[in-house]
Amino acid sequence: MTTVFKPSRRSFLKNSALGSGGLILGVTLPGQLLAQEFEGGQPNVFVRIGRDNSVTVMCGLSEMGQGVLTAIPQLLAEELDVPWTSVKVAQAPADPAFKNPIFGMQATGGSTSIRGHYEPIRKAGASARAMLVNAAAQKWGVNAGECTTAAGYVIHKSGKKVSYGEVAAAASKLPPVLDAKLKDPKDFKIIGKGIKRLDTAAKVDGSAKFGMDVKLPGMLTAVLARPPVLGAKPATVDDTKAKAVPGVKQVITIPAGVAVLAEGYWAAKLGRDALVIQWEGGEQQLSSEGVSKMLGDGATGADKVAREEGSTASGGAAKTVEATYEAPYLAHACMEPMNCTAWSKPGELEIWAGTQAQGPSQGILSKVAGIEPAQVKVNTMYLGGGFGRRFAPDFTVAATLLSKISGAPVKLVYSREDDMKSYFYRPASVTKFSGGLDASGKLVSFTAKIASPSIMKASGFMQVPANGVDNFAVEGIKEVPYDIPNIKVEYSQQEPGVQVWFLRSVGHSQNAFFIESFIDELALAAGKDPYEFRRAMLGKTPIAKKVLEIAAEKAGWGKPLPAGRARGIALHESFGSWVAEVAEVSMNAQGQPKVHRVVCAVDCGTVVNPEIVKRQMESAIAYGLSNSMYGKITFKGGQVEQNNFHDYPILRMPEMPSVEVHIVQSGEKPGGVGEPGTPPIAPAVANAVAKLTGKRVRAMPFADQKMTA
Numbered sequence: 162m163t164t165v166f167k168p169s170r171r172s173f174l175k176n177s178a179l180g181s182g183g184l185i186l187g188v189t190l191p192g193q194l195l196a197q198e199f200e201g202g203q204p205n206v207f208v209r210i211g212r213d214n215s216v217t218v219m220c221g222l223s224e225m226g227q228g229v230l231t232a233i234p235q236l237l238a239e240e241l242d243v244p245w246t247s248v249k250v251a252q253a254p255a256d257p258a259f260k261n262p263i264f265g266m267q268a269t270g271g272s273t274s275i276r277g278h279y280e281p282i283r284k285a286g287a288s289a290r291a292m293l294v295n296a297a298a299q300k301w302g303v304n305a306g307e308c309t310t311a312a313g314y315v316i317h318k319s320g321k322k323v324s325y326g327e328v329a330a331a332a333s334k335l336p337p338v339l340d341a342k343l344k345d346p347k348d349f350k351i352i353g354k355g356i357k358r359l360d361t362a363a364k365v366d367g368s369a370k371f372g373m374d375v376k377l378p379g380m381l382t383a384v385l386a387r388p389p390v391l392g393a394k395p396a397t398v399d400d401t402k403a404k405a406v407p408g409v410k411q412v413i414t415i416p417a418g419v420a421v422l423a424e425g426y427w428a429a430k431l432g433r434d435a436l437v438i439q440w441e442g443g444e445q446q447l448s449s450e451g452v453s454k455m456l457g458d459g460a461t462g463a464d465k466v467a468r469e470e471g472s473t474a475s476g477g478a479a480k481t482v483e484a485t486y487e488a489p490y491l492a493h494a495c496m497e498p499m500n501c502t503a504w505s506k507p508g509e510l511e512i513w514a515g516t517q518a519q520g521p522s523q524g525i526l527s528k529v530a531g532i533e534p535a536q537v538k539v540n541t542m543y544l545g546g547g548f549g550r551r552f553a554p555d556f557t558v559a560a561t562l563l564s565k566i567s568g569a570p571v572k573l574v575y576s577r578e579d580d581m582k583s584y585f586y587r588p589a590s591v592t593k594f595s596g597g598l599d600a601s602g603k604l605v606s607f608t609a610k611i612a613s614p615s616i617m618k619a620s621g622f623m624q625v626p627a628n629g630v631d632n633f634a635v636e637g638i639k640e641v642p643y644d645i646p647n648i649k650v651e652y653s654q655q656e657p658g659v660q661v662w663f664l665r666s667v668g669h670s671q672n673a674f675f676i677e678s679f680i681d682e683l684a685l686a687a688g689k690d691p692y693e694f695r696r697a698m699l700g701k702t703p704i705a706k707k708v709l710e711i712a713a714e715k716a717g718w719g720k721p722l723p724a725g726r727a728r729g730i731a732l733h734e735s736f737g738s739w740v741a742e743v744a745e746v747s748m749n750a751q752g753q754p755k756v757h758r759v760v761c762a763v764d765c766g767t768v769v770n771p772e773i774v775k776r777q778m779e780s781a782i783a784y785g786l787s788n789s790m791y792g793k794i795t796f797k798g799g800q801v802e803q804n805n806f807h808d809y810p811i812l813r814m815p816e817m818p819s820v821e822v823h824i825v826q827s828g829e830k831p832g833g834v835g836e837p838g839t840p841p842i843a844p845a846v847a848n849a850v851a852k853l854t855g856k857r858v859r860a861m862p863f864a865d866q867k868m869t870a
Contacts, residue, residue, distance in 0.1 A: 208241065208285060208289045210326060211326055212326040212327070212329065213326055214243075214313050215247050215326075216238065216241065216243050216247050216249065217249045217250070217251055218238075218248065218249070218251070219253040220233045220250055221255075221256075221259030221261075221267055222269045222274050222278075223269040223515070223516065224252075224543055224544065225269070225515070225517070225544035225546060225547035225551070226546065226780070227274070227773070227777060227834075227835045228358055228770065228773040228776070229269070229274045230358070230359055230360045231357075231359045231360065231773065232275055232769045232770050232773060233275075233282055234248050234249075234250045235351050235352055235770060236278065236282040236283050236769065237282050237283070237285060238286065238351050239349055239351040239352045240283045240344060241286040241287075241289055242310040242312070242313070243312065244313060245351055247313055250359050250360075254538070255519035255538065255539035255540075259520075260520060261274075262277040262278065262281060263276060266518075266520035267519040267520035268517055268518045268519065268521060269518075269547070270547075270549060270552055270663065271736065271836075272735075272736035272738075272833020272834060272836045272837065273833065274835075275834075276737060276833055279769075279831045284343065287338075287342065287343050288337055288339065288341045291338035292333075292337065292338055293310070293325050293328055293329070293332045294308045294309075294310060294315050295332070295338070296315075296328040296331040296332035296335060297323050298315075299331065300328060300331065301317060301321070303317060315328065346767070346828070352767075353767075353768055353770075353771070354770065355770060355771045355772035356770060360543070364543075369543050370542055370543060371497055371515055371542050371543045372502070372513060372515040372542045372544075373545070373574070375513040375572060377502065377504065377570040378570075379569055379570060380570045380571070381411070381422040381424065381567065381570070381571050381572070382424070382425055382426045382428075382429045383421065383422045383423075383429060383563050384420065384421055384429040384432070384433040384576065385420050385433070385559065385573070385579060386418050386433050387417070387582060387583075388418060388440055390440065390443035390445055390447075391443055391796075391801075392442060392658070392799075393440040393443030393799075394443075395438050395439070395441075396439045397438070397439045398412070398419055398436065399437035399438075400412040400421075400436055401437075402437065403432040403436045405435070406428055407428060408424040408425060408427075408428030408432075409422070409428055409431075409432040410422050410423055410567075411567055412432070412436070413563060415563065417555065417558075417559045419433075419436060419438060420559075420573070421433040421436065422567055422571060426574055429574075445799045447657065447798075448796050448797055449489070449795040449796050451657070452490075452589055452657045453487065453589075453591070455612075455657055456487070456590065456591035456657075457487075457591050457612070459653040459654075460485070460592060460593045460612035461593065463610035463612055463651040463653035464651055465629035465654075466628065466630070466651055467611075467630045467635040467639045467650040467651060468649070469649045469650075470646070470649075471606075471647035471648065473607070473647045473648070475606075477597070477605055477606070478597025478598060478605055479598060479599050480686060480687075481596070481597050481598075482594075482595070482596045482597075482598070482679075482683055483593070483595045484593075485592070485593045485594070486594070486674070486675040486679070486859045487590070487591045487592075488589060488591075488670075488671035488674065488860070488861050489589050489792070489794060489795065489861065489862070490587060490589045490659060490661075490793070491664055491788055492580075492581055492587075492792070492809060493548040493549065493587075494546075494581075494792075494806075494811060495544075495546030495547065495548060495550055495551070495580070496545050496546045497545020497546055498575040498576065498579070498580040499550070499551070499555070499556040499575040499579075499580055500514070500515075500556065500572065500574045500575060501513070501514040501516075501557045502514070502570060502571065502573075503557070503560035503561045503563070503564040503570070503573070504564055505564040505565040508532060509538070510526055510530040510536065510564075511540065512526065512537070512538070512539055512557055512560065512561065513540040514539070514541070514551075514556070514557055514560075515544035515547070515551055516551050517544070517547050517552040518551070519539045521552075521554065522537070523537045523539060525554050525557070525558065526554075526558065529558055529561045530561055548665040548784070549662060549664050550585060550664075555583065555585065556575065559573055560572070560573035577804075577805045581794075581804055581805060581809060582804070584659060586659060586660070586661055586662065586794050587664035587667075587670060588614045588615075588616060588634070589613065589614070589659075590611065590634070590671050590672075590675075591611075591613070592609055592672070592675045592676075593609070593610045594607075594609050594610075594675070595608045596608075596682075596683045596686075597647075598683065598687050602687030602688060603687075604687075604698065605645070605646055605647060606646075606647040606648075607643075607647070608649045608650070609638050609649075609651070609675075610653070611634055611635055611650070611672075612652070612653040612654075612655045613634045614654070614656050614657065614659070615631040615633075615654050616661055616663060616668075617631045617633060618631070619660060619661045630652045632668075633663075634652055634654075635652050635668065636667065636668040636735070637669040637672035637734075637735060640734065641676060642699065642702050642705050642732075642734060643695070643698035643699065644699070644700055644701055645698070659796075665781070665784055665836050666735055666736075666836040666837070667836075669733065669735040669836070669837075669840040670785070670840060671861070672840070673733040673735075673840030673841055674789065674844045674861065677732065677841065677844035678847050678848060678851075678857070678858070680694070681844070681851065682857060685851075691729075691730055692718050692719075692730050695732060696709055704739055705732060705734065705741075707764070707825060708732065708739040708762045708763070708764050708825055709732050709741045711741070711762040711823055712730065712742060712743050712760055712823070713743060715760045715823050716728060716730075716745070716760035718730065718743065725747045725748070726745055726757065727745075727747075727849045727853045728744065728745050729744050729746065729845045729846060729847065729848030729849030729852065730742070730743050730744075730848060731841040731843075731844035732841065733837070733841045734837075735833070735837045736836050736837050737831070737832030737833055738763060738832030739763070739832075740763045740764075740778070740837045740838055740841050741761070741762045741841065742760065742761045742762075742838075742841040742845045744759050744842065744845035744848075745757045745759070745818075746846055746849035747853070748868065752868050753864060753868065754849070754863060754868065756786060756818040758818050758819050758820075758821070759782055759819070759821070760820075760821045760823070761821065761822045761823065761841075762822075763778055763824055763825065764829075765832040766827055766828070766831045766832045767828060767829065767831045768824060768831075769831065771824055774824055774834050775822040777835055777838060778820070778822045778834070778838040779820045779822065780838070781835070781836065781837070781838025781839040781842075782820055782839070783817060785838070785840070785841075786812050786817075786818075786842055786846070787810075787811040788839075788843070788861070789842065789843035789846060789861050789862060789863055790810075790816075790846075790864055791809070791810040791811065791812075791864050792809070792861070792862050793861070793865070810864075843861065850868055
């Protein structure tokens with residue numbers, strides 16, 4: 162028998178560890194503060210203080226390995242002035258009030274978690290602390306100005322003190338303090354410290370619950386038969402053999418394909434494999450060769466201006482360098498394939514999913530279920546990798562439809578093959594560069610003509626601006642940081658028909674490879690050291706210059722290396738952070754690069770947890786190496802050619818280089834850390850390969866390129 166714990170929000174708060182004497186504080190991001198009793202409405206950030214002096218932070222963001230369930234509590238604990246040992250974290254419910262201040266909706270992505278919440282969460286903690294001080298002052302009959310706080314206690318100048326837990330109930334009845342003073346960063350005890358993550362223990366002992374772990378009474382498991390060709394539809398479906406498989410209960414056709422519902426995954430899979438389906442229509446002519454030609458032609462004719470300074474047509478260049486770069490479609494390849502459990506009932510829908518998009522899910526699924534968004538309850542599970550893929554709605558929509566049609570709770574599970582062929586890919590892209598050097602080797606003109614599909618159009622909730630430039634397609638090239646007097650960046654939207662989506666670092670993931678490889682080409686043509694060439698063009702961007710210098714210094718740039726090795730360097734800004742990486746590379750017997758060491762310097766502004774920053778840089782480098790070395794989704798006859806990790810390889814443990822991360826202290830506002838480490842690694846490796854072999858790699862993945870000297 163399976164017991165399902167499904168408390169209401171009201172009962173959860175009433176029966177929590179707070180008992181009857183705690184404080185719940187909410188803050189409507191980004192500013193308005195309100196204190197509420199347990200029976201109150203649903204604020205979007207809770208600070209719960211129990212009578213045992215425990216502090217629970219409810220986090221509305223999704224934990225997908227990036228450490229948000231630790232970093233957000235650090236912000237609050239710092240300003241609340243409590244010992245870290247008393248802090249706990251809980252996943253907040255899906256509610257419009259929990260919106261990400263940057264997105265304007267409850268969602269996780271774009272390296273926005275700390276950037277968006279750094280000040281609001283600190284204000285919530287400071288306000289709670291001020292309210293606790295006021296409650297203690299009233300209890301003692303003294304002026305609040307005579308009181309201070311330390312380690313979860315309010316302390317009067319006379320020496321008497323009271324724990325937060327003892328005055329929490331009284332504090333909850335006081336008006337919120339909207340102008341509570343924030344701590345001076347020099348007094349931080351928790352922010353800036355490499356504190357151990359709060360979610361590690363649960364992931365080690367197995368108590369952490371991912372989407373795959375959900376079990377409900379009467380639940381059916383669904384597996385989809387998908388169109389083998391993009392856009393094909395089932396003309397006929399013979400489910401006789403499928404229904405003969407023990408455990409199979411229903412076969413249902415939905416827009417995403419033909420689903421087999423069974424008492425467990427294996428029965429559902431066997432039933433799906435037994436279906437006899439005649440498919441018709443679809444993009445039979447779609448091929449990778451056709452995509453490349455479309456993008457190449459599009460880049461040649463690109464005319465939507467993203468940036469223009471000076472006049473690239475005015476001449477003055479003694480030498481012109483031209484190059485064309487290309488990147489393929491990429492799959493996200495999350496370790497946990499997509500899955501969602503949905504239970505549709507009259508007037509309500511509840512889902513359990515590792516999702517990055519609670520807010521959009523409520524809106525989209527309410528339309529699927531025919532109910533109001535407030536009637537959609539989203540239980541956010543741990544995410545076994547997100548990378549942007551779990552922002553997409555396909556798996557939650559399909560699960561909802563199947564539950565609504567079948568009348569049962571349904572867990573939809575994508576196999577690895579299903580996931581690999583699900584069409585939500587990083588766009589393929591082509592960029593044509595031209596750079597003009599004067600007689601002294603100075604870069605005087607720079608043009609880029611970019612062609613790719615539009616993520617903004619594909620998203621369903623964004624619009625391509627009036628100038629016709631998809632911001633994601635040009636990011637990282639449009640903002641070329643170097644001091645160049647004449648710049649022109651143009652874009653051409655090309656749509657081969659494949660659904661594209663956000664992937665970790667989005668447009669930067671390919672554009673950093675393009676531009677930082679081309680900058681190396683220009684340095685070579687100018688007869689200059691690649692590091693010095695870049696450094697000389699960063700006079701207007703001192704932060705970038707410092708990051709570049711630290712990476713080069715720590716990597717030993719210019720110092721001798723063992724025979725057969727070379728260094729490559731790259732610099733890139735994304736999501737408010739600057740990252741420079743130096744890759745130390747050799748070539749193996751098969752003519753492929755072996756990366757031995759990566760030195761990474763990052764300026765992400767104010768750092769909340771340096772250990773999380775380091776791990777995110779390491780993770781991003783590993784992810785970027787996988788994508789640049791091996792990653793590609795290709796098409797032939799309208800079909801995706803990749804199926805699983807045997808033909809879509811990822812970096813293996815013996816291939817992982819040693820990584821050194823150096824955090825540049827700047828004191829600026831926080832930048833992102835989940836994505837910025839990915840873009841520079843591909844060009845850093847490619848630039849080292851060019852130095853080793855004398856041949857420039859202008860396309861990914863590297864495994865497909867001829868790299869021997």
